[in-house]
Amino acid sequence: MxxxxxxxxxxxxxxxxxxxxxxxxxxxxxxxxxxxxxxxxxxxxxxxxxxxxxxxxxxxxxxxxxxxxxxxxxxxxxxxxxxxxxxxxxxxxxxxxxxxxxxxxxxxxxxxxxxxYHQEVALANLCFDNIEKLCQSKAGKRELAEFVQIFYEKTIPSKPEIRFPFKETKQFYGYLETALKILPSEYWRINICKYTPTTVIDEVTGEKSFTMPIDKKETGHAIKKFNEKFADFKGEIIQKPIYSGFSLSMIRPNDKGKPTKKQPNSVMIxxxxxxxxxxxxxxx
Structure with missing residues (x-):
């Protein structure tokens, strides 16, 4: 660190x-x-x-x-x-x-x-309780130390998610396993997407533009592997060309404490x- x-x-x-x-x-x-x-x-x-x-x-x-x-x-x-x-x-x-x-x-x-928000406070208290349980073993303490270090290294003030390129799949899986012990899976959103930035030239005007077409085959393969690894995951899995790799963010709870998928958030974590x-x- x-x-x-x-x-x-x-x-x-x-x-x-x-x-x-x-x-x-x-x-x-x-x-x-x-x-x-x-x-x-x-x-x-x-x-x-x-x-x-x-x-x-x-x-x-x-x-x-x-x-x-x-x-x-x-x-x-x-x-x-x-x-x-x-x-x-x-x-x-x-x-x-x-x-x-x-x-x-x-x-x-x-x-x-x-x-x-009272719902976030309640959820944060649940997370602290789960962290206390995690710390009952040396392995759990080690997991928590790794989780904290990775979060610090990867968090970006302007982004609500933690990002991992596909070459860091193993690290992402380990990080997520700890995250799920801290916060239930229904409160997590994962964006899994493989895309390649492409330059397109207009045949009439000659103007250049950039697109990010999703590689559906590679993206589908990555999602399949994820589902095999985390069969019990109850959160949201999306595939948007905002990052080529894994992006993990929290789903904010609504006024009843239930996950609200339209509100990505990183403040609580x-x-x-x-x-x-x-x-x-x-x-x-």
Missing amino acids: NNALSTQKLQSNAKQPIKVEAVETPLLTTLQDPPSSSIFGQYKRLVIEKMLSDIESGMDLSSACQLNIDFNDAMLIYQNALKLIIHENGSSNYKFVSQKRQQISSHPIITPTPLH KHIVHWLLIMGWEKN
């Missing part, structure tokens, strides 16, 4: 964050009691969010954490959050925080983008991965 995202353990004498060779959970371990969460350790997500929000409003770190979070833990959480929105050269990183979000002080925005990175879930 990008060196700008290097995450320290929340105590200097603790084990290092997640590695593929030896997976360890980056828990907040300042308190002596057993951690309540594999993601947030001893602290509640809302408590951490309030601290980061107070810093955004101009409060200093020691005042923002007060008695709710150990200062050393607070410092490392804050450093993680800051590194995610500012590149090493000092320029802004808009992978997780949109350029449209307005600062309320001289401090940049560091909290994950809020989820405004980005919100969850942003939290995971703040809390140290990355592969070094």
Whole structure:
């Protein structure tokens, strides 16, 4: 992962964050009691969010954490959050925080983008619950670390999907297997399409234009292979010439919590991965 995202353990004498060779959970371990969460350790997500929000409003770190979070833990959480929105050269990183979000002080925005719809909040809570279950094993922790790294590397601020060329089919399948453990398949949309950009010259005017005809044979073959691999997939599979390969996006829930196929969305998944990175879930 990008060196700008290097995450320290929340105590200097603790084990290092997640590695593929030896997976360890980056828990907040300042308190002596057993951690309540594999993601947030001893602290509640809302408590951490309030601290980061107070810093955004101009409060200093020691005042923002007060008695709710150990200062050393607070410092490392804050450093993680800051590194995610500012590149090493000092320029802004808009992978997780949109350029449209307005600062309320001289401090940049560091909290994950809020989820405004009650259905998305409920679905996000389900995802966090499923992540907790996934983290009960070392294999699950390894899966999560891989998922977070791939999402970070491939997410594009202007696109609602994660894209994989056909040469990365194996990686896409692995990524999707983890995604389906986090969020039920009916909330995922997959665009599978093979096309070749083609130049067309008008015989009358001589003007050039570009088309992207779908290779129906290759596209059909890729969809068939996918259906064989994921026979129980209940989401939407489409074939549009927006990208030659696999494009994975989330289907936003409607006011009843059911998938709404007309509303592609990446805000909720980005919100969850942003939290995971703040809390140290990355592969070094």
